[in-house]
Amino acid sequence: MDLDDTQEQAAYRAQARAWLDEHKSQAPVLDGAGALQDESEIIAARRAWQGKLAEGGLAGVTWPKDFGGQGLGPIEQVICNQEIAKAKVPGILDAIGVGMLGPTIIAHGTDEQKSRYLGPMLHGDEVWCQLFSEPAAGSDLAAVQARARLQEDGSWRLSGQKVWTTNAQFASYGLLLARTDSDVPKHKGLTMFIVPIDAQGVTVRGLRQISGEAEFNEVFFDDVALDADAVVGGVGNGWGTAMTTLMFERVTIGLGSEGMGYNSNRFAQAIAADADARRDPEVRHTLGEIASELLAVRFTGYRTLSALQKGQVPGPESGLAKITIVNGAIKAGDLITDVLGPDALSEDGEWAYMISFLPGLKSAGGTEEILRNTIGERVLGLPPAPRLDKGIPFSELRSKETAAA
């Protein structure tokens, strides 16, 4: 049992560190003195920096070499994340594309799609977004209604709405789950498409969040024309393709949480600064409980890496780590606010954004209830709740739901 790098890993770490030492002066400054203020300048700077990271081999670490990646394992990805964090520079802008959507295209896309889209995605020239959720299809993702209709010439016409789409405001493309057949049960009639955001008929509208900032969007599709080669993974196979994306989403969340700054050392730092709080038994007890769980997740991450290194795929139990992280960070925000008082809620301070972001993060990437259902069924082997939508053609579902109500 050890946490040490192997010789090759140590060499990779040294190489990543050397590259960062040489190039970090070119990284955009996002916090503190001299920080960029203008939103579009920030995005432009972060895209350019992603390009630099890609050139240096610090983006798409696990992508195959053929597509501009390094062809390395998840351990090297984590080493790379650690070195980026140590260098105190931003990571890639398009974590959703590079971490989840790119790998989906690598797994299910055609050769043409791979050669057209992966390079610009990796380099930040084209940012991507995940067009899955809809107003009536979040947890119940297979209920999507965005409808793509096949045309006689083999092309498609897409109409419908997506919502809570992170990064759509500056994305070039989205990976979109649409219904292509309503007369079969809901998981069967789905197809995954690549959709250009600048296509005729696409409208992106920012949705403001609790913080007041608009980091996600609603996206409308009004008779948008898509070529036959926009389909990823085959017509009618959209559910399986979406599952691949969600699997990569788990890996991204599981290995990336510490990078979000939800870690016990940072929270302890805030308490340590208050001479009374740090001796208060109740504060200490709460901090100790939160910190113990967040430390556990750090080592759960290492355990996952050990398993990945042996070629195992992370199972649904990695959702437990998400529950722990989000709830732990929520409690930490609460504790820090108890200690600092209303100042903790000052909009331009260190904590207000985190405190505002976390309640939504509870839903993003699978709500706690859905994760617990999945884990209860797939890990503990408990029976599923009875469902009313099994085996029923999607077109008949609505009337069944209304009748049952």
Next chain:
Amino acid sequence: MNLSLSDEQVFLREAARGTLSRFRTFEAIREALDGDAGALPDLWPAAKQAGWPGLLIAEEHGGAGLDAFDAMLVLGECGRVLAPVALLGHLPATAILNDSPAGASLLQALATGERRAAYLPVSPPDDVSQKWTVDPASGLQRGPAPTATADGDGARVSGQLAFVPDAPGADLLVGVALLDGKPVGVAIEADASGVTVEATTRYDASRSLGHVTLQDAPAIVLDAPDQWLASAWYLAQSLVAAESLGSVETALDVSVEYAKERHTFGRAIGSYQAVKHSLTEVLRQLDNGRSLLYYAGWARGGGPAEFPLAASAARSVAGRALDQAARTMISVHGGTGATWEHDAPLYFRRAQLSRRLLGGTAGATDRVAGELLAQADAA
């Protein structure tokens, strides 16, 4: 990076499971609670045969020379069946001796299990108090550590320690005392003058405890470095954590099986979210605890500065996990879970007592905060 069990570790765990499966521990504990103290099996001969007493003793002294993590694996197996094996007292004691040349001559008999040691738990200073302290007989105020006065080559030790695990029947008591205000390791023969061990149990018949009183008791002074004296405390924390998580594993297994079989309103109760989600909560806490055992197991050898944090965090999470698992087990089993004949009450009793021993789960949780606050100051 490698955080998986080695083949040897898997073997050690499986062998321990096999050894312990020969005993009817649950029935015995119930009988003991009913007043038949003789019902509890003496597991020490089985422990000797399996080589557990020497787990942490160097090979040159007749031990297996293994690591804290290996010991945690064995304690986890004990916890799975609530087996009363006196390792919680013995192993930290042997760890102190193993690191002290002056204790070397005592090791051989302890490694074979011919003699049994008990650890006198004295908790090291933290970020708030510079004192070494002991668990009090009652109340919140921690007691003073035993004191030693030099006596020739050795010392005479006085002090009181309450609820010392596995003290009754131990041949040797090993712990920490303050000599001129400085912590030193001490080893005291249990039958020496000035030593009394009052056997006691509370609520959990499977846990042997003793109130130890020392009055000018003659001791060998052990030349273990301070850090190793403190390390014994954290080793004990991680062993309780491992033992607790073992209990969580079986409590969860039994509860999950029941939730699949028991039907109400035409459905298995495990299909109801209230039941399913409470069981996944136990799994979540168990999984967190397991990860922290790896952290503690790694830290003792690989990053000793982090061992206090790692072991305390493991203890904190494991203590809560066991309480949660026991309570969930009771409620998932409905009325059955609240009956004497069921095993759930035994887990519950184990949880309520274990969480209060060796500084308590609450003490460990406070220690996690203290360690992190100290780290924050250093950063």
